[in-house]
Amino acid sequence: MSERKSTLMAGWALLATSVVMTAVMVLLGYVVLSGAAAMGSTLFVGDAPLWPALSGQTPVWGGIWPACVGSLTVVVLSLLLALVPGIGTGVWMATVVDSRLSRCLGVAVDVLAGVPSILMGLFGFTLILFLRQWYFPAANTSLLLAAACLAMLIIPYLAVSTRTALQSLPPQLRQTALSLGMSESQTCRHVLLPQARGGIMAGILLAIGRAAEDTAVIMLTGAVVNAGLPGGLLQRFEALPFSIFYLSAQYQSQQELTMAFGAALTLMLLTATLFAVAGGLQRAACRRRWGDLNQEVIHDRRD
Amino acid sequence: MMSHRPYPRLTSSMATLVLLLIAALFVAIGWFALPVFLHSSQTLLTFQWQPELGCYGILPMVAGSALVALMALMLACPLALGLTAFGLLVRRPWLATLVRTVVRLMAGVPTVVYGIAALFLLVPLLRESFRAGSGYSLLAAALMLSLLILPVMVSMLDSQMRPLMLQLRIGARSMGFTDAQTLTYLVLPRCRRAMISAALLGFGRAVGDTLLPMMLAGNAPQLTGSVLDSIRTLTAHIGLVVATEQGSAMYNSLFASGLILLGLSAVLTLTTRALLKGGQP
Amino acid sequence: SDLDAFQDQSGTLNIAGGTAHIPVMKQAARAIMTANPNIRITIAGGGSGVGAQQVAKGLVTIGNTGRALKPSEAAHGLISFPFAIDGVAVILNPDNPVTQLTQQQVIGIYAGRIDNWQALGGDDRRINLFTRDEASGTRAVFVKKLLSKQPVATFANVVASNGAMKTSVARDPGAIGYSSVGYIDDSVRAPALDGVVPTNEACASGEYPIVRKLYMNTKGEPQGLTRSFIDFVYSAQGAEYVRQSGYIPLLQ
Amino acid sequence: MIGEIDELSVRFGSTEVLKRVSLTLQERKVHVLSGPSGSGKTTFLRALNRLNDSFGDCHTTGRIRLWLDDQPVQLESLSQARLPYLRQRVGMVFQHPQLLPGTIADNLLLPLTVVAGLSRTRARERMEQGLVQAALWPEVAGRLTAPAVSLSGGQQQRLCLARTLALKPQILLLDEPTASLDPETALQIETLITELSRQLTIVMVSHSPEQAQRLGDHRLQFERGRVVSGH
Amino acid sequence: MIGEIDELSVRFGSTEVLKRVSLTLQERKVHVLSGPSGSGKTTFLRALNRLNDSFGDCHTTGRIRLWLDDQPVQLESLSQARLPYLRQRVGMVFQHPQLLPGTIADNLLLPLTVVAGLSRTRARERMEQGLVQAALWPEVAGRLTAPAVSLSGGQQQRLCLARTLALKPQILLLDEPTASLDPETALQIETLITELSRQLTIVMVSHSPEQAQRLGDHRLQFERGRVVSGH
C-alpha cells in the first residue's frame, strides 16, 4: 500500500508540473509574442520626441511611458509605507508571549490577508469622502492614497511571511543562542532573522508583485486613463495594469490593441526586473553573512 | 515552542498600528453597510438583480463569488501540491531550478496579463469549442484564477516543506525511505497547517480578485449551474456599481457586497484557525 | 486660435465619467496640453454614473454624462453643458448575416425570448447578449427608448464601457449589443432598426429616434481653466473633434 | 565474507577525507573502527550505505561490493531507485541522534509501515521488540505518544538504535552507540551487540579501547583517512 | 562556595524530572555528575542557567543562588532582562553539538561580537585562543570559512566548547564533553578541564567512572531525579 501512495505522489508531481508549465508557457508566450511586435519607442512615447518625452518636458499621447513611471512610483511608495509595519508585526507575532493581544493580532492579520483588494480600494475611496467632508476639503484620490491602500494590502503578506519564516526555524537554534548569553533581541537580530531572511525576502517579493499588479485598488483610488507623468503625491496618475485593463477592453484600433500587449509585456518585464533585483539582493545578503558556500550543506544540518 | 517576552518596542508599536488599521477598515465599511442592511435587507437579500424592475438582490453575486473561488481552488490545490512535490523530488538540479524559476515568474505575472491573454486565447476557445455561450464564463474565470493563486500556494507550501525535507532526508534515507516516501509519510503529514493556510490564502485571493472575473466571467447577475454560463462575482459587482449614483439602491448594494465579502473572508479565516487549533496536539 | 485662452493658465483639471465622451475629451486635452505644458488634464472613464457622482462630490471638476442629470443629481448644484448629439444603436458582428431588426425583435432578444439567430433569419447560432453596466448613460437611454423600459435578461453579459461593448461584439459572431453611434466602425455592424440605418445623419434629422445628448457637468458656474476647457469644446476646433469622434456638435 | 572495499576514496570539495581504503567485512562479525576525531570513520560508515551522496560536494571513487540477501551488490553502480533497498539492508545509527518529527512511537512505526510495508499490528510488535532490545522499553513504555525530542540524550540515542533494529538490517552500522550512556546501560548495549552479531554483521565506531577489545572480532584503526592497522 | 541549590524541583508537564535536589557548588572546583540515562543530569545543568525556561511546559520550584562577579544572584527571581548576563557568566556546552548556522568562524565570532561586544580584531584573537584551548586549532586553522556542519562529530563537540570558553564564563557547564572523542583528544580535554578549574567553577556530566575519579573534586550521583550520593 505504501508503495502505491508514494508512487502516485511522484507521478502526480510530474503530471501537474507539465500541465502547469505548458499552460503558463502558452499564455505568456502569446503575450510576449504579441507584445514584442509593439516594442519600440512609439510604444512608450507615442509620436512625441523621445528624450523630451521621457524626461517629462513634452506630454505623451498614445504611449505608456507615464503609466510605467506611475506604476513604479506607486509600488516603491507603497513598499516604503508597508515595510516597517509589516516586518515589525511579523517579528512581534513570532516572538511575543501568547497573550490576548497577540492572539487578537494574529487573527486580525490573518483576516486582513484575506480581505479582497477591491475592499482596500473601497476603504480608500470612502476615507477620502470622509476626509473631504470633515477635515480636508482638498483631499482627493491620488498617488499617496493609492500607495497607502496598496500598503495595507501588502502588510499582511510581509507580516505572515516574517512570522512563518521565524517560527519554522529549529527551536534548538534559539536555545543555543540563549545559552551563549544573547538576549532575546540579539538572538532575533543576529541569529533568527538572518536565518529567516530567505523567507522574509520571499514575502517581500510576493508583496512587490502584488502591489505592482493590483488594479482593483488603484482603480478606485486615483488611477486614470490619461494623466501624464506623476505630477506629485497628491495628483492622479497613470498605472500600467490599469492601462492594460482599459486598452484590452476598449481598444479603438488594432494599433491600440498592440499597445495593450506592449504594455502587458512591459509590466511583466518590470515585475520580473523587480523580482530579479530583490532575488539578487537576497543572495548577496546571504553570502555576506554566511560565506559563499554550498547552502544545501547548511540546510542539511540536523539536531 | 516560541513563547517569550515581547521583543523591542518598535515591533509592538508596529503591531498596534496594524491592529488599528484593520479596525479602521472594518469600521469604515461596516459604518456604510449597516444602515443598508437595516433598512433594505428585504430587497438586498434576494436572488434577483434587475435594476429596471427595481430588484436589487445581491445573492446571485454571492453565489458567483463562491462558485468561482471554489472551482479555482479545486483546480489549484492538487496542482500546487504536485508542483511543490516536483521541486522536492526531482533529481536534476537544473530542472528543479527551472520549475522554481517559472513558479516565481508566475507570482510576478500581473493578473491583468493573465486577463488579456485569456481574453484572446481562452474565451474564443471556450466559445467555439462548446458553442454554448459567449465564452465569458465561470469556467474561464476559474481556470485563470487557479493559475493566479498557484504560485502563492506553492511558495507557501514550499517554504514549509523544503526545510523539513532537507532536515529529515539523511535520517530517512538511512532507513531506506525513498524521497517520495519521505515526502508522503514524513513531510506531508506535518504540513497540514501549511496546506490549509495555503488553501486559505488561495481561496482568499480567488474570492478577492476583481480583474479576472470582471474581464472573463461575463458579469451577468444570474444564478446558474452551468460552468459555461456567465456569472458576476461580488468583487466585479463592486467594481461595476461603484460608478452609480450615490444613495441609490444600487450604490448601497456596493457596501452590502463589501460587508459580505469582508464577513466571508473573516469567517473563513476564523474557521480555519479554529480547525487548526482543534487538529493540533 | 481657439487655444489662445489657455496661454497663461496652469493647474490641473480632472475629468471623469461617460465613456462615450472619452475620444472627444482626449483630443481636446491633447491639444491643450501640447500648447501649454503647464496644464495637466487627467481623464478617467467609469460611466455616466461616475461622472455625476464624482463631480457632485467635488472629486473631479468636470463630470461627463451620456444622459440628462437625474433630479437627485442636479440637486447638488450641478450645471450641465450639452455639447453633442449621439444615437444609441444595436450592434452586431460583421459576420452575422442579419441586417434588419424590428424594435419588437430587439425587445424579445433582450428579454431572452428569442435565443437563436435562426429565428431572425441568421445562422443556427446561439444569441449571446451583451449589455452595459448599471452606471451607464447609454444603457439608461437604450432601456428607456428602445426597450420601452422592459428589463434586460439577467443572463446578459455586462461590459463596462462603450469601447468594451464594441470590441466584445466585434470578436463574437453570435453577439448582440448596443453602443453609442459614434463608436460604430468597420469592426461592428449596426442593423437597420425598423428600416432605419442608425447613422449620424439619421440621428441629426430625427429619423432615427433613439438619440441623446452628451453633457459635461460642473458644480456651480465653471471658473478659470474649467471655463476655458468647456469653451474650447464648444469652439470650432472642439466641434471638429466632436465630429471626428462620430457625434454631431451642439452649440452653446 | 560479506563486504569487500577496494581503494575507496572520498573527497568533500577539495579535501580528501578517505584515502584509498581497502578492507573486507566478515559475515556475522563485529568490526570496530577507532581513530582520532576527524579521521574519516563516520565518512567510511556513510560510504557503506551511500549516504555521502546526500552532500552535494562529495566525490567517491573506488569499489564497494556487499553481499545482500546472498546477491553481490556493487555499490557505486547502484541505480538511484535501488538505494532505498540498500539502506534498508544496511542500517545505520548516527553518532548524534537523528529523530524523525513526532512522537516516540511515530519514530518507529513510520519506517516500519512505510519502508518495510508492515501492517499496523505487525509494526507495533516489532516496535516493542526493538525498544526492548535497545534497553529502552521500561523507560518509554508509558509515554509512547510523547514527543521524541523530550527524551534525554541517551534515551534518544537508544531510540535511534531501536528504530534501526526494528527494520531488521543485514549489516548494522553503529557510530559510537554507547558514547552518551552510563556504564550500566552501555553494558546492556554491548551485550546486545554481541548477541546481534550471531545474526548480522556489525560495523561500529568506538573510542574506548576496552570496548573495542571486548567486542571487536576485527579492529581497524583509522588515521587521517587511512586504515593504519587492522586484524 | 559559589552556588547553593536548595530543594530544586523541575517538572515537565506532569512528570517530575528533578526532585528536591539540594547541594552546593564550590568555587574553582570540578563537580562531576553521573547517573543513569534519563536521571535528570542535563535538566540540572539547564536549571543553572535557566535554559529550562525555553520549554513551554517546564515548571521549576526551589531556590538557586549563584555568586556571580562576587554578587549573590537569586536565579528564580532574576528578571528576563538579566538572563543574558546569567547565561554569559554560566556557559554551557550541550551533550550533542548545537551549531549556529554559518561557518566555523561565524560560530565563534557571532557570540563574541554580539554578546561580549568585542571588536572584530579582539574577537578574532579570542576565537583563536578558544580554538587552541579546545584542542581544535590545528584541525580548523586552514578552513575557518568552511561551514561548521562539515566538521566531524568530535570536531563539532570541541567547536562548541571553544565557543563557550571564548566567552570567558565564570561557571562552566559541560554535558559529557569527551563522549565522542578518541582517548587521546579526550585526554587533552581533561587536561584542559583541570587547568580551567584554577580559574573557574566547572559542573560536568560524565559517564566514565575513571574520568569522574580523575577529574572530580566533588562527585554527585543522580538517580531518578535525586542526588543519591555526593561528596
Ligand SMILES: Nc1ncnc2c1ncn2[C@@H]1O[C@H](COP(=O)(O)OP(=O)(O)OP(=O)(O)O)[C@@H](O)[C@H]1O
Ligand atoms: N560534508 C562534509 N563536507 C566537508 N568536509 C567534511 C564533511 N563531512 C566530514 N568532513 C570532514 O572530513 C573529515 C572526516 O570526518 P568524519 O566525520 O568522517 O570524522 P570521524 O572520524 O567520524 O570523526 P569523529 O570521531 O570526530 O566523529 C573531517 O575533517 C571533517 O571535517
Ligand SMILES: Nc1ncnc2c1ncn2[C@@H]1O[C@H](COP(=O)(O)OP(=O)(O)OP(=O)(O)O)[C@@H](O)[C@H]1O
Ligand atoms: N522537554 C522535556 N519534556 C518532557 N520530558 C523531558 C524533557 N526534557 C527531559 N525530559 C525527561 O526528563 C528526564 C531527564 O532528562 P535529562 O535530559 O535530564 O536526562 P539525563 O540525565 O541528561 O540523561 P542522559 O544521560 O541520557 O542524557 C528524562 O526522562 C526525559 O525524558
Ligand SMILES: [Mg+2]
Ligand atoms: Mg564521526
Ligand SMILES: [Mg+2]
Ligand atoms: Mg543528558
Ligand SMILES: O=P([O-])([O-])[O-]
Ligand atoms: O457613456 P456611458 O455612460 O454609457 O459610459
